[in-house]
Amino acid sequence: MALKINLGESGRVPCPECKERIHRDAKKCPHCQSDLTLNPEWVKQSSAPGCAAMICVAGLVLAVLVLA
Ligand SMILES: [Zn+2]
Secondary structure, eight states: OHHHHHHHTTTEEOTTTTTOOOEOOBOOOOOTTOOOGGGGHHHHHSSOOOOHHHHHHHHHHHHHHHHH
């Protein structure tokens, strides 16, 4: 499953602002200093539990790929 590779780096996902990989539970990006608690999509994916988060992130990734 290709999408699993995106989440395989010990829970690290791209920052919604600068796209650097950061911990999915981060409250603030260490690269661009963005306050991630103010980002609705980030809060949604980081607060959703287990499988739901996985599906949610997969949906976001697909959306980004489609819209890119
Ligand atoms: Zn960032």
